[in-house]
Amino acid sequence: MPKHVAFIMDGNRRFARKKNMERQEGHMQGFNKLAEVRFFYSSGEMHAITGQIRCFNMSHRFTPLNPFCLSHQTLRWCKQLSIPEVTVYAFSIENFKRTKEEVDGLLDLARQKFERLLEERENLEKHGVCIRVLGDLNMLPLDLQQLIAKAVLTTRTNNKCFLNVCFAYTSRYEITNAVREMAWGVEQGLIKASDVSEALLSECLYSNNSPNPDLLIRTSGEVRLSDFLLWQTSHSCLVFQSVLWPEYTFWNLCEAILQYQLNHKSIQKARELHREEQALQQLEADRACVADLLQHQGNGKPADAKRRQEALHLCTVSREARVQDFLQALKQKRNHFFSDLYGEAVSA
Numbered sequence: 418m419p420k421h422v423a424f425i426m427d428g429n430r431r432f433a434r435k436k437n438m439e440r441q442e443g444h445m446q447g448f449n450k451l452a453e454v455r456f457f458y459s460s461g462e463m464h465a466i467t468g469q470i471r472c473f474n475m476s477h478r479f480t481p482l483n484p485f486c487l488s489h490q491t492l493r494w495c496k497q498l499s500i501p502e503v504t505v506y507a508f509s510i511e512n513f514k515r516t517k518e519e520v521d522g523l524l525d526l527a528r529q530k531f532e533r534l535l536e537e538r539e540n541l542e543k544h545g546v547c548i549r550v551l552g553d554l555n556m557l558p559l560d561l562q563q564l565i566a567k568a569v570l571t572t573r574t575n576n577k578c579f580l581n582v583c584f585a586y587t588s589r590y591e592i593t594n595a596v597r598e599m600a601w602g603v604e605q606g607l608i609k610a611s612d613v614s615e616a617l618l619s620e621c622l623y624s625n626n627s628p629n630p631d632l633l634i635r636t637s638g639e640v641r642l643s644d645f646l647l648w649q650t651s652h653s654c655l656v657f658q659s660v661l662w663p664e665y666t667f668w669n670l671c672e673a674i675l676q677y678q679l680n681h682k683s684i685q686k687a688r689e690l691h692r693e694e695q696a697l698q699q700l701e702a703d704r705a706c707v708a709d710l711l712q713h714q715g716n717g718k719p720a721d722a723k724r725r726q727e728a729l730h731l732c733t734v735s736r737e738a739r740v741q742d743f744l745q746a747l748k749q750k751r752n753h754f755f756s757d758l759y760g761e762a763v764s765a
Contacts (some may be wrong), residue, residue: 418500418674419632420500420501421501421629422503422673423646423653424491424504424634425506425636425639425645427639427661428663429451454699494667495578497644501577502578502580504627505582506586507582508523508563510556510587511643525589528561531568532564534568535568546575546580547574547575547576547577547578548568548569549569551591552584552623556585557585563758564761565758566753566759567759569755569757579627581624581627583646586623587644591622592618595621595622596623599745607739607746609739611702611706611736612736612743614695615698622649630653631675631684632674633645633650633656634653634657634658634673635658636659636665654684656676703732703733704729706732706736707732711725
């Protein structure tokens with residue numbers, strides 16, 4: 418089973434047109450696929466579901482025998498399928514280009530849902546749900562920022578399952594921000610320019626606390642990523658489904674999981690090769706650092722193998738220490754942002 422599933426929840430507006438609803442009602446139906454986390458399956462129901470998944474995996478076909486599955490929400494399905502982490506594309510930076518009426522409606526809907534999450538904090542704690550919000554929150558109204566900060570800080574010690582909500586987010590903006598963070602680290606003297614690497618950039622992303630998604634699902638029939646997790650999904654299984662998000666069912670999720678299972682070996686192999694390539698690149702960078710160091714320290718005589726090995730070890734240890742200090746400073750900076758927002762909300 419995948420351990421981290423990401424969703425591009427597309428099709429809310431088309432669903433509203435299809436049902437002759439107001440556009441805002443379509444968005445409401447879409448949010449409801451994720452917002453209700455109170456109900457969990459009984460052991461008997463879960464046994465029935467897992468039995469059907471086994472049959473589905475054996476035959477590559479299934480018939481939905483239990484109609485109750487259709488009424489439960491995506492997070493509950495993932496929780497009971499032992500998928501501990503879910504990331505959703507809730508609000509793109511590009512969404513700010515929509516009409517003021519629609520943007521205001523989406524932000525109001527977000528306020529309602531985060532308030533609902535805060536009302537459910539006891540259930541969230543009981544089930545160990547940690548809420549993270551990824552994006553540039555400075556783009557949002559202050560009251561919504563404060564609600565988000567409350568939800569994040571209230572649940573941050575929960576560690577059984579994780580919901581990452583990408584809000585005021587695009588992947589290109591996230592990558593650009595990560596580059597700015599590394600530049601800040603160099604300016605502050607925390608790291609050297611030579612410490613910058615692909616692995617370090619990954620640690621500077623909003624999603625640095627999460628493993629990369631195993632499976633990314635996009636609904637509504639669109640076959641594009643729309644600037645969502647471009648960096649993180651380079652070795653993930655991508656599944657595009659025609660169903661509109663408000664009509665998404667447990668069986669659609671099972672179909673996507675099957676596609677992941679069928680491609681699991683090739684995905685793991687690609688990830689292993691990428692890790693090996695990263696390690697090799699880092700080793701070459703450390704060796705180049707050692708060569709420069711010995712050239713400056715040397716007296717014209719080539720260094721022997723033992724000296725080169727000692728210098729390589731010293732260079733590696735020093736780099737790792739600098740990087741860890743920088744990442745700790747970055748973590749503190751981000752934590753202070755949420756803490757300040759939370760403090761403002763409490764004192765208001």
